[in-house]
Amino acid sequence: MSDVNANDDTVLARLDGVRRRRGAVQALDGVDLELPAGRVTALLGVNGAGKTTAIEVLLGLQPPDGGQAMLFGLPPTTPAAKARVGAMLQQTQLPERLAVGELLALVRSWYAAPRSVADCVALAGLDGLLGRRYGRLSGGQQRRVQFALALCGRPRLLFLDEPTTGLDIDARQQVWRAIRALVADGAGVLLTTHYLEEAEALADRVVVLDAGRVRATGSVDDVRARVAQRHVACDSALPEREIAGWPGVLHVARDGRRLSIVAADADGLVRRLLQADAALSNLEVRRAGLAEAFTRMTRDDDTREAA
Amino acid sequence: MNTLDRTVPRVSAWRGHLQELRCELLRMLREPMYVIPTLLFPALFYAMFGLLMGGRDGGGAAQYLLATYGVFGTLGASLFGFGVTVAIDRERGLLALRRALPAPPSSWITARLVKAMLFSLVVSLELALLASVFGGVSLAPSQWAALWTINVLGAIPFAAMGLLLGVYCSANAAPAVVNILFLPMAFLSGLWLPLSMLPELFARIAPVWPAYHHAQLALRVVGEDGGGSPWLHLGTLALVGVVCASIALRRLARVG
Numbered sequence: 001m002s003d004v005n006a007n008d009d010t011v012l013a014r015l016d017g018v019r020r021r022r023g024a025v026q027a028l029d030g031v032d033l034e035l036p037a038g039r040v041t042a043l044l045g046v047n048g049a050g051k052t053t054a055i056e057v058l059l060g061l062q063p064p065d066g067g068q069a070m071l072f073g074l075p076p077t078t079p080a081a082k083a084r085v086g087a088m089l090q091q092t093q094l095p096e097r098l099a100v101g102e103l104l105a106l107v108r109s110w111y112a113a114p115r116s117v118a119d120c121v122a123l124a125g126l127d128g129l130l131g132r133r134y135g136r137l138s139g140g141q142q143r144r145v146q147f148a149l150a151l152c153g154r155p156r157l158l159f160l161d162e163p164t165t166g167l168d169i170d171a172r173q174q175v176w177r178a179i180r181a182l183v184a185d186g187a188g189v190l191l192t193t194h195y196l197e198e199a200e201a202l203a204d205r206v207v208v209l210d211a212g213r214v215r216a217t218g219s220v221d222d223v224r225a226r227v228a229q230r231h232v233a234c235d236s237a238l239p240e241r242e243i244a245g246w247p248g249v250l251h252v253a254r255d256g257r258r259l260s261i262v263a264a265d266a267d268g269l270v271r272r273l274l275q276a277d278a279a280l281s282n283l284e285v286r287r288a289g290l291a292e293a294f295t296r297m298t299r300d301d302d303t304r305e306a307a
Numbered sequence: 308m309n310t311l312d313r314t315v316p317r318v319s320a321w322r323g324h325l326q327e328l329r330c331e332l333l334r335m336l337r338e339p340m341y342v343i344p345t346l347l348f349p350a351l352f353y354a355m356f357g358l359l360m361g362g363r364d365g366g367g368a369a370q371y372l373l374a375t376y377g378v379f380g381t382l383g384a385s386l387f388g389f390g391v392t393v394a395i396d397r398e399r400g401l402l403a404l405r406r407a408l409p410a411p412p413s414s415w416i417t418a419r420l421v422k423a424m425l426f427s428l429v430v431s432l433e434l435a436l437l438a439s440v441f442g443g444v445s446l447a448p449s450q451w452a453a454l455w456t457i458n459v460l461g462a463i464p465f466a467a468m469g470l471l472l473g474v475y476c477s478a479n480a481a482p483a484v485v486n487i488l489f490l491p492m493a494f495l496s497g498l499w500l501p502l503s504m505l506p507e508l509f510a511r512i513a514p515v516w517p518a519y520h521h522a523q524l525a526l527r528v529v530g531e532d533g534g535g536s537p538w539l540h541l542g543t544l545a546l547v548g549v550v551c552a553s554i555a556l557r558r559l560a561r562v563g
Contacts, residue, residue, distance in 0.1 A: 112318045
């Protein structure tokens with residue numbers, strides 16, 4: 001492992017201008033992506049944005065039509081690259097009639113220096129499940145087994161495609177703790193998720209993918225700042241059309257007396273709102289969470305495409 | 308050999324293959340709908356057609372059908388053991404997961420092949436027991452050994468055919484498609500009843516079925532074959548195996 005030390009700047013895998021068409025859809029349209037060691041990179045995007053295709057190209061399951069995918073500096077299908085990879089794919093159904101311990105023994109046998117079974121059980125929260133048949137587990141337990149299989153080989157780079165789908169709060173916290181522990185040991189993680197608080201809780205870097213293109217890359221704060229919006233809500237009789245014409249106002253919606261406004265600059269907006277309507281009440285100002293920042297990006301794109 | 312080999316941490320290929328075989332066997336043994344038809348139907352049919360109905364003509368049927376039901380058992384174990392399970396694993400993303408991870412590229416194939424061979428051997432032994440105890444069949448040890456060897460090795464071309472079906476069929480369609488091939492081929496190759504008892508047309512077109520060639524090799528051991536060259540039969544089986552396997556593996560590499 002001397003060639004790949006735990007230096008945080010080491011790039012473990014990368015996509016360079018990768019293009020990949022699936023049927024009529026350009027699933028990846030010139031995507032650049034770097035996965036550093038010791039970091040969690042979250043890949044965000046709506047369904048069909050190209051997240052799973054990006055993972056599959058990085059894992060060598062699909063060849064890129066153009067551009068280049070590299071895993072540990074090698075083509076992703078190379079055995080030497082695979083030997084350091086763990087993965088939890090989205091659509092995997094493991095054999096129902098095998099017990100958890102049997103599945104774990106099988107996947108461990110594929111690695112030169114796998115984690116001990118006890119470590120896998122502890123990290124993935126599989127206490128008491130080793131003897132149970134996979135098909136008799138709950139959806140959340142099955143997901144944890146898949147997580148255990150992904151980490152059992154001490155991978156240097158872990159691909160987790162929506163790892164916590166179907167997990168309850170406790171189980172999700174357990175998986176998050178495990179991911180943090182693996183990253184602290186120097187592993188790189190690529191995570192796709194629908195739970196945006198998951199990206200906020202775990203990710204050092206966020207890559208927003210939309211219609212096969214990278215729309216934003218950076219820390220969670222960077223990406224949020226990129227869409228530096230404030231949500232302002234209040235009860236007021238002011239006409240929406242008037243507010244929509246004010247500088248910095250991006251979006252106005254009304255539900256009864258309740259106005260919801262998205263604006264680039266909350267301070268100016270609030271000052272003007274109070275001037276315009278002395279009867280205004282129940283004022284509320286929020287910073288956009290990653291969820292909103294992210295849906296807004298995608299929505300802007302829809303508007304642009306429609307125009 | 309080259310620079311890559313030096314950077315691959317050494318993994319015991321044995322360990323991977325043994326684990327794979329263990330899982331494959333456990334999976335199947337826990338699947339009664341596979342085990343019972345595969346292991347019991349050949350013996351059951353043999354008892355009916357070879358011993359109860361055919362026993363009256365002085366043991367000829369018992370000897371002939373001993374050979375052909377061994378082929379029948381091999382055919383079932385290989386076609387179902389590959390066709391259905393490969394379709395299921397492919398559809399459920401298991402093959403994709405294997406390709407994403409450092410799984411040995413061929414261990415899932417060798418494990419299934421060994422499983423099919425083991426099942427073929429078990430069927431052969433069941434038939435041998437029935438034939439010698441109830442059918443009055445008496446063969447030299449070398450004949451028994453030859454029969455069992457032919458059955459076990461015969462799993463290879465039919466495994467390749469099963470693989471091809473499993474690669475093209477959906478998991479839902481696979482059992483039906485395998486049956487559509489398996490049952491007519493078994494009947495028309497003279498595995499259930501001697502070809503001489505079938506309409507002459509069927510006997511004449513029998514050589515188009517790979518199972519016919521396997522059966523001829525087995526029948527030759529008990530002196531009941533049609534007199535064709537064993538090399539021709541062997542060559543046909545080898546060709547079928549190579550063609551099916553290469554089409555299947557190419558598609559797997561391309562489409563997954």
